Amino acid sequence: MVANEQQAAVATCEVAIIGAGPSGLAAAALLREHGAAVTIIDEQARAGGQILRQPPKSYSVANWLPAKLYDGVKVALRAVEERQDIDWRFQSTVLGIMRPSPYRALRAGAVRSNHIDNNTNVAGTEPDLASGSQDTRGEGSAGYGSAGVRDSRNPGGIAGSELAGVSDGRNLGSIAGSGLCGGGAHELWIHGPNGLYLLRANAVLLAPGCYERPLAFPGWTLPGVMGTGAIQTFVKSQQFVPGNRFLLAGSHPLQLVVADQLLSAGAQVAAVVFTQRKQQAWLLMRHPLVALRHHRQLLETSHIFRRLRRAGVPVIFGHTIVSADGAAVVERATIAAIDAKGTIDRHKTKVFDCDRVGICHGFLTSSELARQAGAEMHWKDHAGGWLARHNEWLESSVKNLFLAGEITGVDGADAALEKGRIAAVGILRSLGRVDDRQAHNLAATARNRLSHQQSFAAILQELARPPASLALQTMSDDTILCRCESIKRGELCQALADNKHILSADAAKLLTRVGMGLCQGRLCGDNVARVIAEARGVQPGKVGPFQAQAPVKPVPLAAFMRRP
């Protein structure tokens, strides 16, 4: 829509959606239908999220992702992808969801007024408190005045209450009562193609999705070991087969889809290995809810099994990967049997030659922005680790910070569409664009569909769950736990033995540097929590995640030097 306003130091918008995946796209469609101005931010170059990672725009791909499982999300993508009345901001990373800071306002005032003319259109018809109007208030310091105003939009602000007392109380009152901007606006700190800037939004929809839960085992840092989703993305988006002979090991049914896609692309698949025992998988598949409502998925799965068999690909149940070996890259992988109690039997092993290993043990939510923003979280292991709490409108504990997609529980893409719609209605309601009764009517269908999707998702989560102690069994003391800082499990265990007071992931981080590197604990956090939980005899949820702080992803110092 407005490309050049990315150059402004502070931009404004009505609703900012973080994540252009299924839930973000479905929300955008509904919000636009009701006249709300929408800005979508995503790190990728195109819309679709991880499930629909599209090929580059410069490519043309015949018969892209033909499988039926993509149909629902494809419809949602096509409905909004080309819309010019949505402000798309791709290749942009949200570094933080900030409370508008009264202190920063003192310094940023000049910059804001310079750029504000570029920005007023972006917000649609919304009054912009940052524009010239408040500067006409006259008496007192403009700096303190604007600080107070900013704080009035954010009653939860910490430092603000003191400053509000300093500022002019009458102005505060009149502005707080002046409409939509009256409470809970947020500022997103964004690193985009043109540098760093702030985007102020009356409401934020956080739909950041999830990523693969990494299993640590000897050799998992060897070049050639990747997430199975990473391999799939190379195939579906880059139209690239990232190796020659693949071994896929894990617990998630996604492995079957990826094995099938690899075969179609002409790759060799050495084996597909499931931690589940065959009986366990069949029992759940025959669950009446699955059999009745999801016969299409079951049928598709049985087709895949047939194609794998025809290609001579062994599908092995009741086994886990225990090591990957090779001089400079993976040359072979070893799997071992798991008994009925979930214990690895290292006497029963098989070795496969392969140059790539994909691991796939379910997903972890991308929870860092929710945590950084101060949203209440709770831990639900097989539903994605740390999830954000929400009310019936998918609003988090932080006012006007709404949630959709996997961050509320990894329920899959079809459920994400419905969550996006419900959250969009919640936002319309919060912005005063619909009343309570309209909101309930608007959300009714989505709620109904979501409850069906979630009962299926619950079964899938149960089906896709690896044995609880798997990660603790596959890691040896010599296994690298934290890839970024090269910290081994043994080092963490030693630190825990020497320092009995350490109970949290953060405390372990301060002592050992575990989780302190570039990925900020996204890859090691889950395994670190398991190691600490085992040492202290508690659940991983009690250990807590690493504290998330802005910037939640690394920014080059050069970006701070560049004036946008």
Place this chain on the structure above:
Amino acid sequence: MSRRITLGVVRPAAVNIFVNGKAVEAYEGESVLTALMAGGVLVMSRDSFGRMRAPFCNMGVCFDCMVEVEDGSSRVRACLTPVRAGLRVIVPDHN
């Protein structure tokens, strides 16, 4: 070896990027990570312990595919960086 899928895929005309000064064929819009791997590069950097770092997530989460671009003036995630003609990338030598 890894390879690009060609059946049913139409790419724009090939361009060159320069990996440690050496020309490598690539396509505008594909990720630098894909171009590197298609050119036989799997190790993107070494950490301060000398350990080789290779891509893991391919979606911007793991930061294991950070490479130096241009003249070492900035580091980017190769998986999120699209190829443009003439881009200079620096990776460890032994690849």
